[in-house]
Amino acid sequence: MEMSHMNNSSKAFWAEMPWVDLNECPTSLSGTTFLIVAYSTVIAVGLIGNICLVFIISRQKEMRNVTNIFIANLSCSDILMCIVCLPVTVIYTLMDRWILGEALCKVTPFVQCMSVTVSIFSLVLIALERYQLIIHPTGWKPVVGHSYLAVAITWLVACFISLPFLSFNILTNAPFQNLSLPFNPFTDHFICMELWPSEQNRLAYTTSLLLFQYCLPLLLILICYLRIFLRLRRRKDVVERAREPKQKKAKGAKRINTMLASIVAVFALCWLPLNVFNTLFDWHHGIIPACQHNIIFSACHLTAMASTCVNPVIYGFLNSNFQKELRATLYRCRCWGIPESYESFPLSTVSSEVTKVSSLSVNT
Numbered sequence: 001m002e003m004s005h006m007n008n009s010s011k012a013f014w015a016e017m018p019w020v021d022l023n024e025c026p027t028s029l030s031g032t033t034f035l036i037v038a039y040s041t042v043i044a045v046g047l048i049g050n051i052c053l054v055f056i057i058s059r060q061k062e063m064r065n066v067t068n069i070f071i072a073n074l075s076c077s078d079i080l081m082c083i084v085c086l087p088v089t090v091i092y093t094l095m096d097r098w099i100l101g102e103a104l105c106k107v108t109p110f111v112q113c114m115s116v117t118v119s120i121f122s123l124v125l126i127a128l129e130r131y132q133l134i135i136h137p138t139g140w141k142p143v144v145g146h147s148y149l150a151v152a153i154t155w156l157v158a159c160f161i162s163l164p165f166l167s168f169n170i171l172t173n174a175p176f177q178n179l180s181l182p183f184n185p186f187t188d189h190f191i192c193m194e195l196w197p198s199e200q201n202r203l204a205y206t207t208s209l210l211l212f213q214y215c216l217p218l219l220l221i222l223i224c225y226l227r228i229f230l231r232l233r234r235r236k237d238v239v240e241r242a243r244e245p246k247q248k249k250a251k252g253a254k255r256i257n258t259m260l261a262s263i264v265a266v267f268a269l270c271w272l273p274l275n276v277f278n279t280l281f282d283w284h285h286g287i288i289p290a291c292q293h294n295i296i297f298s299a300c301h302l303t304a305m306a307s308t309c310v311n312p313v314i315y316g317f318l319n320s321n322f323q324k325e326l327r328a329t330l331y332r333c334r335c336w337g338i339p340e341s342y343e344s345f346p347l348s349t350v351s352s353e354v355t356k357v358s359s360l361s362v363n364t
Contacts, residue, residue, distance in 0.1 A: 042306060052312065052326065054079070057072045067126055069144065070151070077122065085108055114158045117213060123267055125154070127221045130228060131228060165194075168196050173190045218264070222264055225264055266314060
């Protein structure tokens with residue numbers, strides 16, 4: 001796309017962008033090595049952990065409940081992120097120019113936005129399902145069929161929200177054409193970036209993403225789990241009078257509280273730096289030093305992508321049922337076999353009578 005085809009607002013915005021001259025801001029060997037190792041580790045751990053979760057949930061019929069289906073959906077979005085987005089991001093960051101073609105220029109941000117949206121919506125669905133089962137244990141309960149429908153709707157909505165990236169991401173070398181250099185070494189350099197009809201449209205869209213991909217979901221999750229914590233605290237005496245041994249109850253309740261707190265903490269902390277960076281870049285990009293732009297972005301992006309590694313730990317390996325099934329799978333791979341029993345702990349208990357007909361097992 002030629003510069004003459006661009007509107008004035010796009011020209012003004014591009015002129016202020018922090019384009020980095022590699023001669024003025026050379027990248028260090030240690031920094032490059034760190035990025036390669038860090039991104040490779042996140043990709044490997046994220047893929048292995050999430051693939052294990054999906055495999056275990058799909059393999060065991062006992063684990064195919066509503067919450068675990070949402071967990072598997074979250075893992076699938078993380079797998080997609082690890083396969084498509086992370087390798088492309090590290091290549092683009094290290095090369096400081098786009099070498100992967102126009103198709104990936106459009107598809108990569110689309111897939112990343114879609115994966116993030118699916119992940120966050122999955123967290124919200126998990127929170128809402130647990131809220132319904134614990135706060136209203138005798139009311140309507142979602143079944144497996146409902147969860148599959150919710151998953152399909154989640155992907156459709158995420159795809160719709162991400163469509164602007166397919167339309168407005170372009171591959172261009174226009175920013176390098178008018179550089180005032182005696183010899184311009186960047187004439188064959190291409191970058192992948194967004195080109196919106198106006199700056200107002202771009203800011204409206206990115207601000208909406210911040211609200212619907214972070215602020216509002218986090219607020220909803222916090223409200224749900226806060227009410228859950230308060231309800232479980234009020235029912236402490238009832239839980240202690242249940243038929244299971246008190247020690248097992250106390251241990252199960254502590255593990256559940258840890259999982260619930262981790263859900264909110266990891267989601268908020270991992271994505272906070274990248275959302276702050278994107279907000280500053282969208283509204284006051286001049287505040288970010290040009291030579292430190294890639295370093296700051298990489299640190300924030302790595303922190304956000306670390307959620308793909310942490311989620312399997314929170315949702316899987318802090319759950320004894322996942323641990324048992326993983327051990328059983330490893331034993332079978334070594335031609336051994338051990339029977340594993342699944343524990344059941346009533347997470348939602350109103351009274352001993354209600355527990356008989358309605359309780360949420362710690363199979364999730």
